[in-house]
Amino acid sequence: MKIHQIFLFTFILIYLFIAEISPVISAPPPEEVKRIKEESPLHVIGEVISDDLLQDTSQGYPSQLRSMNLNVHEIIKKPDDLDLEPGESLEIVYSYVPSWVPMEGGAKMDMMVGDQIEIWLKKDGHVWRSSLGGETVDHLIYVQPRIEPIPEPFSHWLKRSIEKNMGYIISGGFIIFLLIVLGIAYKMVKI
Numbered sequence: 185m186k187i188h189q190i191f192l193f194t195f196i197l198i199y200l201f202i203a204e205i206s207p208v209i210s211a212p213p214p215e216e217v218k219r220i221k222e223e224s225p226l227h228v229i230g231e232v233i234s235d236d237l238l239q240d241t242s243q244g245y246p247s248q249l250r251s252m253n254l255n256v257h258e259i260i261k262k263p264d265d266l267d268l269e270p271g272e273s274l275e276i277v278y279s280y281v282p283s284w285v286p287m288e289g290g291a292k293m294d295m296m297v298g299d300q301i302e303i304w305l306k307k308d309g310h311v312w313r314s315s316l317g318g319e320t321v322d323h324l325i326y327v328q329p330r331i332e333p334i335p336e337p338f339s340h341w342l343k344r345s346i347e348k349n350m351g352y353i354i355s356g357g358f359i360i361f362l363l364i365v366l367g368i369a370y371k372m373v374k375i
Contacts, residue, residue, distance in 0.1 A: 211290045217319050224304035224315040227261040229324070230254040232299045233273065237333065241279070245287070246334045248280045252295050254303070276303070277311045284336040284344070291318030300325035 212220075221227070232252050239249040254274045262268060278293040293314060295301075304320040305312045314320050346353065 212316065212319060217316060220316045221304045221320055224306055224320065225261070225263045226266065226305040226307075226312065227259075227303070228254065228256050228268075228274065228305070229258040229260065229302045230256040230274070230300070231325075232295050232297050232301065235295050235297055235333075238277065245285050246282055248333060250278055250280045250295070250333070252276050252278065254301070257300075274312065276305065277308070277313055279317070280333060282332050282334045282336065283330070284332070290316065291321075293318045293321060294323075294330070296327045296330060298325070298327040299323060 231254065233255045234253040236251050237248055238251050241247045241249050252275075254276055256268060256270055256272055256274050258270060259268060268274060278295070280295075281287060281292050283292065283294060300323070302322040302324060304315045306315045307313075
């Protein structure tokens, strides 16, 4: 019995140590998001007029590199050397992960033609990108219903639906079991 307790104690210590050193991915703190927004060289409001696939970047989970064109309605901040006026189009490159893929970390980029957004941008090579993914995009108008560029596979939808409704499934199974037992008991009493 004593050796069993030592093994159990050792296992618990190892588990706690591993849990302590495993990385935790979380959304950036609000102060960090605010700082990044303030440091962003380009801040605009506009409407998404196109959204196109550039490259499938799926590795372990579905993802894409996409390009959207934004019809700029208002320029709040811009670099002096950028030739951009309201009414013009601005190309923005972003990484897309479907909403049905569970992920930890900051907000995902979720764009659709017709969305009106406020976005903080940084220059990345020769393209503009959101300064901090979905954290630096505010939807002013969010088009509904949404159409996912990568549709959810039926098997994934079925699994997610079963997990979401597991309580109902268990309750229903229990009620059916009870009805069967009551039916058998009723027939036994009647005989």
